[in-house]
Amino acid sequence: PEAPVIAVDGPTASGKGTIAERVAASLGWRYLDSGALYRIVALEALRAGIDTADGPALAALAQGLAPRFEGRRILVGGEDVTEAIRAEEVGIAASRLATQPLLRAALLALQRRARAAPGLVADGRDMGTVVFPDAILKVYLTASVESRAARRHKQLMEKGFSATIADLSKDLAERDARDMQRAEAPLKPAEGALVLDSTHLSIDETVDAVLGAYRRRV
């Protein structure tokens, strides 16, 4: 049988990455940050002047990239892009090009290849609905726009980027709308997903809720 997957989906800045990484560490499983793949394509497309609506060109670009995940660092063609892909403009471009079905198809195999024993925790928008529909546990992690904007603000400040909470709230709301309304793999809770609102939960409480749900399933 294939290695088990825990899928963690949810809107931008809901804390999916932190929670998924900690759940993976606690189980000793691998971790896949699928958003990073969309961000890598966005960064390279911005650099190459490829339009975020040009599906065929984006798919070709994605097929030619061979990102390497080394611990917390992400390398593309020998360049460390860990910080560059976190810029707000890259996230916005990523959410635009993520509406392209050809690009999503090109990234599908790459994501499925991350599945390996003893297990994988994958975070994104369509982990439970499209990429790993047979996940043993599907989590839909959400939080209020205000608390997500405040978290994203803190993260960006720590990384040396500047932004205002008001601009971030507006960007988040636009990205949520784009991710939820697109025809291809829209963001929504997978069937049977555990829906967790982390607005009033600490990181530890959220991680424990996911681990508890997993243990009840095995």
Ligand code: C5P
């Ligand atoms: O999660 P993150 O903000 O890094 O993802 C960047 C963008 O990539 C998201 O706004 C979303 O539009 C897109 N994405 C996606 N499907 C995924 C992961 C990310 O469409 N599985």
